[in-house]
Amino acid sequence: MKNKFLLIWLLGCSSLLVAQETDYEKERAAKAKASVDAIMATIDKAAAVWDAKKACDSGSALACNNLGAMYSNGTGVKQDNFKAVELYTKACDGGEVVGCGNLGVMYSNGIGVKQDYFKAVELYTKACDGGIGDGCSVLGNMYRYGTGVKQNKKLALKYYGMACDMKDEFGCESYAELKISH
Numbered sequence: 001m002k003n004k005f006l007l008i009w010l011l012g013c014s015s016l017l018v019a020q021e022t023d024y025e026k027e028r029a030a031k032a033k034a035s036v037d038a039i040m041a042t043i044d045k046a047a048a049v050w051d052a053k054k055a056c057d058s059g060s061a062l063a064c065n066n067l068g069a070m071y072s073n074g075t076g077v078k079q080d081n082f083k084a085v086e087l088y089t090k091a092c093d094g095g096e097v098v099g100c101g102n103l104g105v106m107y108s109n110g111i112g113v114k115q116d117y118f119k120a121v122e123l124y125t126k127a128c129d130g131g132i133g134d135g136c137s138v139l140g141n142m143y144r145y146g147t148g149v150k151q152n153k154k155l156a157l158k159y160y161g162m163a164c165d166m167k168d169e170f171g172c173e174s175y176a177e178l179k180i181s182h
Contacts, residue, residue: 033073045076056087061094068102081112092123097130104138117148128159133168140174153178
């Protein structure tokens with residue numbers, strides 16, 4: 001059972017999507033979904049969902065995030081973005097920063113909730129502050145392009161740099177690109 005939760009945790013981490021719709025991010029999201037689908041095909045989906053639901057109901061923020069990813073992707077359950085938002089909220093409120101990043105994706109793209117860039121910035125900040133490189137990269141994009149915040153290239157560089165320090169490839173590439181043009 002511990003192996004299932006580790007696997008589900010890894011799936012939750014891999015399903016964090018980024019807000020800006022660049023080719024890189026679309027490709028990354030497709031690869032993450034393909035990875036989730038391939039792994040879930042080899043285990044008992046119903047048992048994984050049941051285990052995650054049971055753990056989430058028992059207060060595991062990580063399990064709530066993982067279950068949210070299952071609902072968001074339609075993996076082992078019928079896709080339900082409203083349920084995914086509910087579970088990501090529970091995960092984030094419980095201190096799971098990956099859940100905060102996932103919830104930020106939902107708010108920034110208006111998936112399962114009314115689009116709210118200000119709320120997305122708040123959630124991505126929690127994810128970034130919690131060590132999630134994707135959260136920092138997305139914040140970099142938001143500051144670079146002025147999405148939900150006042151455009152600020154210095155802050156964009158700061159967040160891209162933080163993402164790069166966390167080994168986020170997109171953050172490193174964006175930092176270099178912006179540094180050259182800045």
